[in-house]
Amino acid sequence: MEEVMDNFEIDPAFPTESVKKHEEKSPAIKWGWLRAVLFLLANAIASTVVIGVTFLIILIVKGIDLATVMTDRAQIYELMGSNERTILQVAGFLAMLLMVWIFRKFIDRKTMLSLGFKYKGYGVDLIWGLVLGFVLIIFGTLVLMLTGNLTIAEYRIDILSLSISLFLYIVVALNEEIMFRGYVLSNFCESVNKYLALVITSALFMAIHLGNPNLSILALVNLFLAGIVLGIYYIHKQNLWLPIGMHLTWNYFQGPVFGYEVSGTTEQSIIVQNLQGNELLTGGDFGLEGSLLATAGIIIITIFLHFKYKKAPYEKVI
Template sequence: MFKNNSNQVRAGWIIFLAFLAMFIAQQIFAIPGGVLLAIADFPFQDGNYNMDIMATFDRHPWIFLLTQGGGTVGGMLATVLLWRFVNKGTLRELGFSGPLKDLGFGLLLGAVSIAVIFFILLASGNVDMVNSFTKPEFTVYSLSFLVLFILVGFFEEMFFRGYVMSTMERRGNPKWLIYVVSAVVFSLVHGTNPNVSLLGLVNIALVGILFAYMFDATKSLWLPIGYHITWNYFQGNVFGFAVSGTAPHGIYNVSIEDGNTWLTGGPFGLEGGLLATLLIILGFFGTRLYVRMKAE
């Protein structure tokens, strides 16, 4: 039950224990932000205090960054330590290898994918712009969420692709199973997000398979990290859509009230729409083309 035919602890147990350790580390590293939030916001104002934690964080973007970003850093640190001392691997073996142009292509592909979805929705009348292209609204969120999404991109790819996939590969699991486990776990973790939808979870699993393919095809985390960062940032902080159900703070603001939910994704964000499904699939072709061009 606990060991495979080679007398090794099964990958599933290692990943499960790593997930627990990572989760605990996230909670510990998020504590300073939670304490600061209590100090900054818990004095009741006018006797009408809003106990909605996300609304509270919205009033304090830097505290939100300290809390969420701190938790993300904790998860990254736990992943690195587990990989080094439990898996006996190096950062290079975890996936930090290969040329940085992979990161650049990932950043470009993620940004272009979201931009294509946005312009299709705009041209088809499924979204309306609240402010024009000539009047972007830069706020503190434009910077704080850039930092946060960079951290999220690194952490989630380090764990769900680097750690999970490499651990399973070392135990001799078939490639299809490695892809599926990485993607399904990645999707399930997002299952507690606000306004979650079935199509949203399917798309997150699909993009998880895309990330797995990017990692496998390049033998590096740089490409999926880049795509992950700009996919999130352009969705929420450029074009103003919710990101996996979380509140948007875009430099452009859009209204989806008159749009088709199957296309816009509704309150869950673009990841809950069929256009995201299409662009994720096109991402496989873009990655394949890029890898072929690199090999020439």
């Protein structure tokens, strides 16, 4: 029984409310979970305001009637091209980054670097992340092609579009990883067992995608599992570069390269594909990440990352 309970102790790599290093300043708010919750609320308000104002400016510039858009939410995705979505993502990212800086400096009283930005010694992990994100998509694509569910209609290359999409998905990866793995997960880990913290933040990660179009039950499950696979490395290493790399290539190769929907949204892509067959296998209109192939791939990669890094040495950054 003691051995079982030992597995659920709070990891010493995360300084808890009762275990503080002498060289650290005490946070303004004692409880890590409360800091995380307050950050999410503050960030939701700040991001909503900034993105909302940016959205209104875009509508005015494009000459689109706001009332028309509000009566049919589907039009938002039709009217917003990659340029507009990129602008909105950047606006939200900057708002989030500002809130992280404020909370880190005045509430946590720690450096931004300590969120997991240390790069020296972690370059290989970034490469691992980039490779694993690509492998996850290529695995599903090859299975669909071999089973006859996916055929390639044509190829088209638009360097400008690909460049804009690359920038967009770099911003998306940075935004979600800094927010959920960097700030929220690290603070929850200071209050509860790191595996419980991972489950909680993965559920929150899933929740922010509830407004995505073409969402299915399986897609929701996979979004939760995505939070697990992107966070499993972080709870062992407290570093962001692997999940950032994995998140980037996962989205980029899924949409702009192979032509799947990315979380329900359509992108201009190099490959124009014809997809048919059972949606449990193909993911349907949500994209490959709404399929059982994604489920299997995510679980396999999660297990791989867990056993690869759970015994890895940890170097604390203040």
